[in-house]
Amino acid sequence: MFKKWLGFNPEIHNVRTEIIAGITTFLTMAYILAVNPNIFDALGGAMSKSSGAVFTATALAAIIGTIAMAFIAKKPFGLAPGMGLNAFFVYTVCLTMGHSWQFALTAVFIEGIIFIILTLTNVRKWIVDAIPVSLKHAIGAGIGLFIAFIGFQNAGIVVDNGATLVSLGLKLPGGEFNGTALLGIIGLVVSCTLVMLHVRGGILLGILATTFIGMLPIFNVVGADGEVVRTALTSFGGVVSAPPSISDIAFQFTWSELTTSKGIIDIIVVVFTFLFIDMFDTMGTIIGVSEKAGFVDEEGNVDGINQCFLADSIGTIAGAALGTSTTTTYVESAAGVGAGGRTGLTAFTTACCFALALVFAPLFLAIPPAATAPSLIIVGMMMMQPVTKINWIDYRESIPAFITLVVMPFAYSISDGILIGMISYVVLNACCGRFSKITPTMWILAILFILRYIFI
Numbered sequence: 001m002f003k004k005w006l007g008f009n010p011e012i013h014n015v016r017t018e019i020i021a022g023i024t025t026f027l028t029m030a031y032i033l034a035v036n037p038n039i040f041d042a043l044g045g046a047m048s049k050s051s052g053a054v055f056t057a058t059a060l061a062a063i064i065g066t067i068a069m070a071f072i073a074k075k076p077f078g079l080a081p082g083m084g085l086n087a088f089f090v091y092t093v094c095l096t097m098g099h100s101w102q103f104a105l106t107a108v109f110i111e112g113i114i115f116i117i118l119t120l121t122n123v124r125k126w127i128v129d130a131i132p133v134s135l136k137h138a139i140g141a142g143i144g145l146f147i148a149f150i151g152f153q154n155a156g157i158v159v160d161n162g163a164t165l166v167s168l169g170l171k172l173p174g175g176e177f178n179g180t181a182l183l184g185i186i187g188l189v190v191s192c193t194l195v196m197l198h199v200r201g202g203i204l205l206g207i208l209a210t211t212f213i214g215m216l217p218i219f220n221v222v223g224a225d226g227e228v229v230r231t232a233l234t235s236f237g238g239v240v241s242a243p244p245s246i247s248d249i250a251f252q253f254t255w256s257e258l259t260t261s262k263g264i265i266d267i268i269v270v271v272f273t274f275l276f277i278d279m280f281d282t283m284g285t286i287i288g289v290s291e292k293a294g295f296v297d298e299e300g301n302v303d304g305i306n307q308c309f310l311a312d313s314i315g316t317i318a319g320a321a322l323g324t325s326t327t328t329t330y331v332e333s334a335a336g337v338g339a340g341g342r343t344g345l346t347a348f349t350t351a352c353c354f355a356l357a358l359v360f361a362p363l364f365l366a367i368p369p370a371a372t373a374p375s376l377i378i379v380g381m382m383m384m385q386p387v388t389k390i391n392w393i394d395y396r397e398s399i400p401a402f403i404t405l406v407v408m409p410f411a412y413s414i415s416d417g418i419l420i421g422m423i424s425y426v427v428l429n430a431c432c433g434r435f436s437k438i439t440p441t442m443w444i445l446a447i448l449f450i451l452r453y454i455f456i
Contacts, residue, residue: 005071005074005344006070006071006074006343006344006345006348007074007075007343007344008343008344008345009343012342013342013343013345014340015345017339017340017341018076018340018341018342018343018345018346018349019345019346019349020339020340021076021336021337021339021340021341021346021349022076022336022341022345022346022347022348022349022350022352022353023349023350023353024200024201024335024336024338024339024341025076025078025330025332025333025335025336025339025341025346025347025349025350026078026349026350026353026354026357027200027201027204027335028200028201028202028203028204028330028332028335028336029078029080029330029332029333029350030201030204030353030354030357031203031204031207031372031375032058032062032080032081032083033055033058033059033354033357033364034204034207034364034367034371034372034375035083035086035207035372035375035376036054036055036058036081036086036324036325037049037052037054037055037058037364037365038154038367038368038369038372039086039087039090039150040054040086040090040324041054041369042090042091042095043090043094043095043101046248046249047101047249047323049365050365051244051248052243052244052245052361052365053244053245053246053247053248053249053323054249054323054324055243055244055361055364055365056243056244056245056246056322056358056361057246057249057250057319057322057323057324058080058081058324059243059354059355059357059358060246060318060319060322060358061079061080061081061315061318061319061322061324061327062078062079062080062081062315062327062351062354063351063354063355064314064315064318064319064327065079065080065311065312065314065315065316065318065319065327066078066079066080066315066347066348066350066351066354067347067348067351068310068311068314068315069308069311069312069315069329069344069347070344070345070346070347070348070351071344071348072307072310072311072314073304073307073308073310073311073344074304074307074343074344075290075293075295075304075307075308075343075344075347076293076333076336076337076341076342076343076344076345076346076347077285077286077289077308077329077330077333077347078329078330078332078333078336078347078350078351079311079312079315079327079328079329079330080327080328080330080354081319081324081325081326081327081328082277082278082281082325082326082327082328082330083147083376083379083383084143084144084146084147084277084281084383084414085274085277085278085281085325085326085328086324086325086326087143087146087147087150087414088273088274088277088325088414088415089101089104089108089325089326090325091150091412091413092412092413092414092415092416093107093270093415096412096413097266097270099257099266099270100254100257101249101252102252102253102254103254103257103263103267103270104270104325105249105252105253105320105323106253106254106255106258106267106320107267107270107271107274108274108316108319108320108325108326109253109317109320109321110267110271111271111274111275111278111316111326112313112314112316112317112319112320112326113313113317114271114275115275115278115279115309115312115313115316116310116313116314116317118275118279119306119309119310119313120306120310124279124309126441130439130440130441130442131422131441131442132397132400132425132437132442133389134390134391134397134398134400134401134425135400135401135404135421135422135425136280136386137386137387137389137390137401138386138387138390138400138401138402138404138405138421139276139277139280139404139417139418139421140280140281140383140386141383141384141385141386141387141405142404142405142406142407142408142409142414142417142421143277143383143408143414144379144380144381144382144383144384145380145384145405145406145408145409146380146408146409146412146414146417147376147379147380147383148376148377148379148380148381148409149380149409149412150376151373151374151375151376151377151380152184152373152377154184154369154370154372154373154376155180155181155183155184155185155187155188155369155370155373155374156169156178156180156181156184156370157169157170157181157184157185157373169181170182170185180370181370183210183213183214183368183370183371184370184373184374186210186213187206187207187209187210187213187370187371187373187374188373188374188377188378190206190209190210190213190374191203191206191207191210191374191375191378192206192374192378194206195378200335203374203375203378203379206374206375207367207371207372207374207375208367208371210370210371210374211366211367211368211371214368214370214371239360239362239363240359240360240362241359241361241362242359243358243359243361244361244365246322246323249322249323249324250321250322250323251321252323253320265452269415269419269452270415273414273415273418274326276418277326277414277418278312278316278326278328281328281329282308282309282312282328282329285328285329285330285331285333286302286305286308286309286329287302287305289329289331289333289334289337290302290303290305292334292337292338293337293341293342294342308329312327312328312329315327315328316328331382336350387405396428396429396432396434396437399424399428400421400422400424400425400428400429401421403420403421403424404417404418404420404421404422404424405417405421407420407421419449419452419453420449422442422445422446422449423446423449423450425438425442425446426438426442426443426446427446
């Protein structure tokens with residue numbers, strides 16, 4: 001069965017190695033079970049962390065996406081709602097653009113369907129090839145800066161300032177130390193140390209360690225949730241329960257907001273941004289991890305990449321239906337590959353671990369934002385690696401890339417960073433007479449984006 005459905009060959013692969021690799025992958029990406037509910041908590045209502053619905057939706061989306069990867073692509077990659085994509089969903093589409101979370105879920109659902117169509121028709125390659133390489137690298141790094149900034153905010157290390165917009169929040173107005181910020185700094189030190197020492201599951205262990213440290217009275221940041229963890233220390237029943245219901249957020253699509261010109265234009269922009277981020281994030285991850293696993297041929301092609309994209313699309317559609325943001329392939333899958341995982345059995349094991357985690361909802365939901373903030377900062381750092389591939393000497397490439405990179409955190413919007421970055425590339429290169437560097441697709445997109453800012 002393993003050989004037929006999961007690509008497992010007993011003459012080459014080892015069951016024990018594949019299972020250990022799957023558990024390793026889970027440990028390195030399980031932090032999303034704590035981080036995602038904290039990010040969506042900003043929306044309140046049915047999406048609040050107290051309801052637990054986002055936790056369940058996150059785990060289920062990870063299970064479905066990873067199983068699809070195991071059986072369709074037969075690759076050792078884990079999937080879950082993506083970092084950066086969840087931030088765009090909450091902080092840009094809902095809190096900045098003012099749309100409902102139902103509108104955002106509808107956009108994710110549409111994006112998943114389009115992703116499947118693009119994969120099956122190979123249009124995906126045409127779109128990818130039309131975007132300048134420098135902008136591709138800048139977008140990933142810009143998202144890294146954006147989610148790192150959110151991490152500093154959630155930890156209280158960076159706070160509002162009427163004179164300078166932002167400033168350090170290490171001390172409260174009365175002069176005493178800010179317990180939340182102090183806990184965030186301690187958590188950052190712990191998490192960074194574990195990651196630097198290459199401890200498996202270092203980010204997740206850092207989150208858990210920071211949560212327990214935060215229960216000390218001097219921090220006073222865990223509150224009522226902390227009582228759940230304290231109970232868990234003395235009673236096994238304190239960390240185990242039936243998964244919270246997703247009835248209030250599942251299948252909550254809306255089409256009423258698409259009846260206005262603003263709604264139509266916004267859905268196009270939002271879907272494009274979701275699609276763009278998901279496409280390049282998934283492609284970069286699959287290629288990078290596949291190189292480590294030996295799945296890339298001499299011409300740089302990844303064996304079965306379309307099947308990987310198909311699995312990613314299925315996970316995204318399922319996640320939207322269940323009530324969470326875009327599901328994508330995790331770069332942390334490299335940990336499982338490093339442990340010897342080479343087949344779908346590794347991914348299947350990872351999915352089983354997410355299924356088991358469903359019953360530990362009280363433990364994951366007890367984790368405060370200050371404890372997950374370090375993971376946002378560390379993942380943000382990891383996403384900065386593409387900046388080394390930008391040609392900073394060629395200003396015609398580096399200036400638009402830099403604009404793309406910095407607008408995201410400064411404007412608090414991933415979509416604005418992408419749109420303004422692409423506009424700047426076309427305008428600046430046209431002013432320099434480099435018309436040959438501007439593809440027809442880029443001209444069309446730039447004009448549409450300019451019209452968007454003029455009329456909306």
